[in-house]
Amino acid sequence: xxxxxYNAIQxxxxxxxxxLSDGIFAVAMTLLVLDIHIPSAExxxxxxxxxxxxxxxxPQWIAYLMSFLTLGIFWAGQQTQLNxxxxxxxxxxxxxxxxxxxxxxxxxxxxxxxxxxxxRSALILYWLxxxxxxxxxxxxxxxxxxxxxxxxxxxxxVHGAICRRILIAQGLYAFGALLCxxxxxxxxxxxxxxxxxxxxxxxxxxxxx
Amino acid sequence: xxxxxYNAIQxxxxxxxxxLSDGIFAVAMTLLVLDIHIPSAExxxxxxxxxxxxxxxxPQWIAYLMSFLTLGIFWAGQQTQLNxxxxxxxxxxxxxxxxxxxxxxxxxxxxxxxxxxxxRSALILYWLxxxxxxxxxxxxxxxxxxxxxxxxxxxxxVHGAICRRILIAQGLYAFGALLCxxxxxxxxxxxxxxxxxxxxxxxxxxxxx
Amino acid sequence: xxxxxYNAIQxxxxxxxxxLSDGIFAVAMTLLVLDIHIPSAExxxxxxxxxxxxxxxxPQWIAYLMSFLTLGIFWAGQQTQLNxxxxxxxxxxxxxxxxxxxxxxxxxxxxxxxxxxxxRSALILYWLxxxxxxxxxxxxxxxxxxxxxxxxxxxxxVHGAICRRILIAQGLYAFGALLCxxxxxxxxxxxxxxxxxxxxxxxxxxxxx
Amino acid sequence: xxxxxYNAIQxxxxxxxxxLSDGIFAVAMTLLVLDIHIPSAExxxxxxxxxxxxxxxxPQWIAYLMSFLTLGIFWAGQQTQLNxxxxxxxxxxxxxxxxxxxxxxxxxxxxxxxxxxxxRSALILYWLxxxxxxxxxxxxxxxxxxxxxxxxxxxxxVHGAICRRILIAQGLYAFGALLCxxxxxxxxxxxxxxxxxxxxxxxxxxxxx
Numbered sequence: 018x019x020x021x022x023y024n025a026i027q028x029x030x031x032x033x034x035x036x037l038s039d040g041i042f043a044v045a046m047t048l049l050v051l052d053i054h055i056p057s058a059e060x061x062x063x064x065x066x067x068x069x070x071x072x073x074x075x076p077q078w079i080a081y082l083m084s085f086l087t088l089g090i091f092w093a094g095q096q097t098q099l100n101x102x103x104x105x106x107x108x109x110x111x112x113x114x115x116x117x118x119x120x121x122x123x124x125x126x127x128x129x130x131x132x133x134x135x136x137r138s139a140l141i142l143y144w145l146x147x148x149x150x151x152x153x154x155x156x157x158x159x160x161x162x163x164x165x166x167x168x169x170x171x172x173x174x175v176h177g178a179i180c181r182r183i184l185i186a187q188g189l190y191a192f193g194a195l196l197c198x199x200x201x202x203x204x205x206x207x208x209x210x211x212x213x214x215x216x217x218x219x220x221x222x223x224x225x226x
Numbered sequence: 227x228x229x230x231x232y233n234a235i236q237x238x239x240x241x242x243x244x245x246l247s248d249g250i251f252a253v254a255m256t257l258l259v260l261d262i263h264i265p266s267a268e269x270x271x272x273x274x275x276x277x278x279x280x281x282x283x284x285p286q287w288i289a290y291l292m293s294f295l296t297l298g299i300f301w302a303g304q305q306t307q308l309n310x311x312x313x314x315x316x317x318x319x320x321x322x323x324x325x326x327x328x329x330x331x332x333x334x335x336x337x338x339x340x341x342x343x344x345x346r347s348a349l350i351l352y353w354l355x356x357x358x359x360x361x362x363x364x365x366x367x368x369x370x371x372x373x374x375x376x377x378x379x380x381x382x383x384v385h386g387a388i389c390r391r392i393l394i395a396q397g398l399y400a401f402g403a404l405l406c407x408x409x410x411x412x413x414x415x416x417x418x419x420x421x422x423x424x425x426x427x428x429x430x431x432x433x434x435x
Numbered sequence: 436x437x438x439x440x441y442n443a444i445q446x447x448x449x450x451x452x453x454x455l456s457d458g459i460f461a462v463a464m465t466l467l468v469l470d471i472h473i474p475s476a477e478x479x480x481x482x483x484x485x486x487x488x489x490x491x492x493x494p495q496w497i498a499y500l501m502s503f504l505t506l507g508i509f510w511a512g513q514q515t516q517l518n519x520x521x522x523x524x525x526x527x528x529x530x531x532x533x534x535x536x537x538x539x540x541x542x543x544x545x546x547x548x549x550x551x552x553x554x555r556s557a558l559i560l561y562w563l564x565x566x567x568x569x570x571x572x573x574x575x576x577x578x579x580x581x582x583x584x585x586x587x588x589x590x591x592x593v594h595g596a597i598c599r600r601i602l603i604a605q606g607l608y609a610f611g612a613l614l615c616x617x618x619x620x621x622x623x624x625x626x627x628x629x630x631x632x633x634x635x636x637x638x639x640x641x642x643x644x
Numbered sequence: 645x646x647x648x649x650y651n652a653i654q655x656x657x658x659x660x661x662x663x664l665s666d667g668i669f670a671v672a673m674t675l676l677v678l679d680i681h682i683p684s685a686e687x688x689x690x691x692x693x694x695x696x697x698x699x700x701x702x703p704q705w706i707a708y709l710m711s712f713l714t715l716g717i718f719w720a721g722q723q724t725q726l727n728x729x730x731x732x733x734x735x736x737x738x739x740x741x742x743x744x745x746x747x748x749x750x751x752x753x754x755x756x757x758x759x760x761x762x763x764r765s766a767l768i769l770y771w772l773x774x775x776x777x778x779x780x781x782x783x784x785x786x787x788x789x790x791x792x793x794x795x796x797x798x799x800x801x802v803h804g805a806i807c808r809r810i811l812i813a814q815g816l817y818a819f820g821a822l823l824c825x826x827x828x829x830x831x832x833x834x835x836x837x838x839x840x841x842x843x844x845x846x847x848x849x850x851x852x853x
Contacts, residue, residue: 033244033305035660040252043458043667048260050748051675058759067765085748089741096660111425114298121259121294132267138276216738242453242514249461249670257469320634323507330468330503341476347485451662451723458670466678529843532716539677539712550685556694 034113035099041117042092048124049081049088052131077131079205084127086212090186091120091150097179098158101171108164109157116153122146140201144194147208151187155180186215243322244308250326251301257333258290258297261340286340288414293336295421299395300329300359306388307367310380317373318366325362331355349410353403356417360396364389395424452531453517459535460510466542467499467506470549495549497623502545504630508604509538509568515597516576519589526582527575534571540564558619562612565626569605573598604633661740662726668744669719675751676708676715679758704758706832711754713839717813718747718777724806725785728798735791736784743780749773767828771821774835778814782807813842 056070095116102109126139126146133139158179161167167176193207265279304325311318335348335355342348367388370376376385402416474488513534520527544557544564551557576597579585585594611625683697722743729736753766753773760766785806788794794803820834 030305030309033248036245036248036663037252037301039660039663040249040458040461040667041256043664044253044256044462044671046744047668047671047675047748047751048256050752053752055752055756055759061760061763064763064765067760067763071765071769082745085741085745089738092664092741093737110302111298114294114301114425117255118291118294121256124256125259125262125264129264132264133270133276136270136273136276138273138280142280216741242457245454245457246461246510249458249667250465252667253462253465253671257465319511320507323503323510323634326464327500327503330465333465334468334471334473338473341473342479342485345479345482345485347482347489351489448723448727451666454663454666455670455719458667459674462671462674466674528720529716532712532719532843535673536709536712539674542674543677543680543682547682550682551688551694554688554691554694556691556698560698 031099031102031104034110035096038092038095038099038113038117041120042088045120045123046085046088049084049127052124052128053077053081076134079209080127080131080134083205083209083212084123086209086216087147088120088123090212090215091116091154094154094183098154098161101167101175102161103166103168109161109166112153112157112160116150116157119146119149119153122149134205135201137197137201140194140197140204144190144208147190148187151183151190155183158183186211240308240311240313243319244305247301247304247308247322247326250329251297254329254332255294255297258293258336261333261337262286262290285343288418289336289340289343292414292418292421293332295418295425296356297329297332299421299424300325300363303363303392307363307370310376310384311370312375312377318370318375321362321366321369325359325366328355328358328362331358343414344410346406346410349406349413350403353399353417356399356403357396360392360399364392367392395420449517449520449522452528453514456510456513456517456531456535459538460506463538463541464503464506467502467545470542470546471495471499494552497627498545498549498552501623501627501630502541504627504634505565506538506541508630508633509534509572512572512601516572516579519585519593520579521584521586527579527584530571530575530578534568534575537564537567537571540567552623553619555615555619558612558615558622562608562626565608566605569601569608573601576601604629658726658729658731661737662723665719665722665726665740665744668747669715672747672750673712673715676711676754679751679755680704680708703761706836707754707758707761710832710836710839711750713836713843714774715747715750717839717842718743718781721781721810725781725788728794728802729788730793730795736788736793739780739784739787743777743784746773746776746780749776761832762828764824764828767824767831768821771817771835774817775814778810778817782810785810813838 053074056067061067061070095113099113123146126143130139130143158176162176189211190208193204193211195204196207197204262283265276270276270279304322308322332355335352339348339352367385371385398420399417402413402420404413405416406413471492474485479485479488513531517531541564544561548557548561576594580594607629608626611622611629613622614625615622680701683694688694688697722740726740750773753770757766757770785803789803816838817835820831820838822831823834824831
């Protein structure tokens with residue numbers, strides 16, 4: 018079957034998938050901040066007015082910081098998986114392209130949250146943009162496990178560790194999103210705390226250990 | 227001849243062509259979604275209005291999803307070819323730069339289709355942006371075959387498989403574009419279905435096989 | 436001297452310079468086309484009006500095509516040089532960062548030329564943006580030659596070939612720019628022809644050879 | 645502990661961190677210049693008016709040149725550190741993501757300085773954007789030293805050289821920022837001179853040595 022042959026030769030290189038991913042994360046991370054609208058010179062007539070206008074951007078800064086953390090966490094998470102895939106695990110390419118699609122949505126949902134920071138629907142959409150890449154990574158890992166695409170030297174306990182990490186983190190994010198019944202700010206603060214925990218915790222643990 | 231000498235030493239690295247391509251695809255994929263215009267806070271006064279405004283972007287979402295699929299398919303297709311080129315197949319550099327030029331047009335034709343989703347000329351231009359990279363890849367492969375730039379370990383049946391894949395896919399896309407005589411939406415739905423088929427089919431086949 | 440020590444350990448990797456360059460070229464190439472302003476849906480009321488509005492963008496398309504060719508030529512030219520540098524030729528890093536700075540100006544001068552396609556000052560500025568990266572590459576190569584940063588296996592005739600290529604090409608571009616005394620369009624047509632010659636000629640030569 | 649296991653397998657690849665960094669620097673460097681607003685064709689009616697309008701952008705050009713130099717210096721500085729880290733120095737990933745976050749802020753603070761070039765608060769914010777990445781790199785290096793993440797073949801005097809370089813440079817930048825009590829232009833001129841010194845000095849030293 019020619020189609021089967023074509024599929025057999027397609028997309029062998031984990032390296033190029035990693036390069037595409039790094040590119041997409043790099044563009045998304047840089048565009049986040051670029052989107053912040055600075056006041057125009059015509060509207061500002063004193064140092065105090067400039068400082069005031071920049072402080073008024075406050076909620077936007079929080080949304081952008083949160084999104085950078087989100088992107089960093091998913092970048093590290095995907096990297097962990099790619100490192101464990103056997104060369105030639107081409108079947109996973111499209112799962113990871115789906116994952117990358119959800120990453121390209123991040124600047125959009127961030128802008129939406131920054132513009133409508135007190136609207137619950139903006140927060141729910143943002144949370145969906147945390148949930149979806151998480152689900153894609155979970156799918157990627159379970160797919161790779163079932164189809165024996167993981168490097169043979171990977172210790173068996175790694176399999177469970179990766180799934181558990183995703184499920185626990187997503188559980189916490191979902192709880193954080195639920196807190197928007199009180200206030201979006203509570204919700205955002207909780208999510209940022211979880212993210213900082215994931216970013217900083219390993220290093221704290223190491224220092225103590 | 228000095229010019230011949232210069233040409234002999236130029237552009238040896240497939241690796242850098244791959245890196246440039248990954249960069250261009252990464253930027254194009256990320257910019258697609260960035261272009262969606264969210265409503266401004268001044269125009270929205272309730273959660274319901276926000277949800278309504280986002281749903282009204284509906285057709286745009288379809289155009290962006292389709293373009294991400296298109297870019298993913300061409301990224302995978304180009305990668306397949308580059309993997310089979312001998313190191314130093316520098317003659318192909320400019321064919322691939324031509325291919326990449328058509329890729330950089332994709333955010334533009336997508337925006338055009340999103341803005342004029344019911345206009346046939348927008349759809350035809352979009353289809354040309356699927357046809358052109360396909361033709362460039364076909365040119366790249368036939369050129370490489372005729373000038374013996376393919377790795378010697380490549381099995382001979384691969385040559386035909388790559389050409390057939392391009393020709394069949396482009397035939398289906400052309401048929402899909404033709405369906406715009408009925409409606410652009412029918413046309414887009416058909417093209418997205420073909421794309422999903424190419425993205426998902428290998429994996430389904432594998433699962434069954 | 437600590438400063439001397441710091442400089443001795445700095446910037447050893449040609450690979451990362453290549454990666455940064457590929458990234459900058461990729462972003463610049465993709466942004467070129469993104470800058471074309473499509474008509475807005477409110478201003479267009481028929482298929483004919485849309486086609487007409489797109490055709491009116493004509494001169495812009497030429498400017499963008501020319502810039503893509505320019506970027507492609509400089510990308511290939513820089514790559515040729517980097518391939519011949521010894522690992523650790525770190526002194527060249529800042530010359531190449533200067534080269535990359537002129538590359539980042541390309542989307543700006545392109546936009547300027549597209550907006551003011553009949554203004555001589557726009558064309559002269561555009562030509563400066565072809566001259567400057569050329570001079571930087573010439574500087575890079577003569578610097579590398581004088582400081583023995585070229586790989587020892589490089590045949591001696593390569594040195595002259597690279598300088599000659601740059602000087603002849605820049606001479607032709609300068610002549611092309613001069614033609615703006617007649618008309619900017621003559622000037623642009625001449626420059627595009629030179630560029631197409633450099634892009635296509637090697638392959639034609641090979642076919643005949 | 646599963647979390648400890650997960651952290652032990654996460655983020656092993658210095659190579660991917662380098663690729664992400666190159667991507668972010670490439671996007672940031674290219675976006676700098678893109679942000680310069682060229683005059684629109686409607687407002688310009690003669691060559692003289694165009695030249696005049698471009699010259700009026702003067703202060704912006706200086707801000708953009710300075711930012712490109714800043715980005716180049718930090719790119720080279722980070723590269724020097726990454727070259728000396730042992731493979732698997734994953735603990736540093738988040739410190740470097742923090743560093744990259746400050747890099748993504750650079751197009752924003754540049755735009756702010758270009759728009760408000762005579763406002764001290766704009767200059768102070770810009771200086772903070774030089775201070776913060778410097779502090780992150782200092783943290784990265786001292787952290788790596790204390791946790792033995794440096795390659796064993798690194799000569800011991802390198803450790804001090806890197807810290808000294810950062811501290812002296814940041815001292816000079818801080819002094820430059822202080823000069824804004826006289827005028828922002830004095831301040832900017834001083835900072836650009838320091839930057840040019842760091843970019844050019846090694847090569848002058850080499851030539852003399």
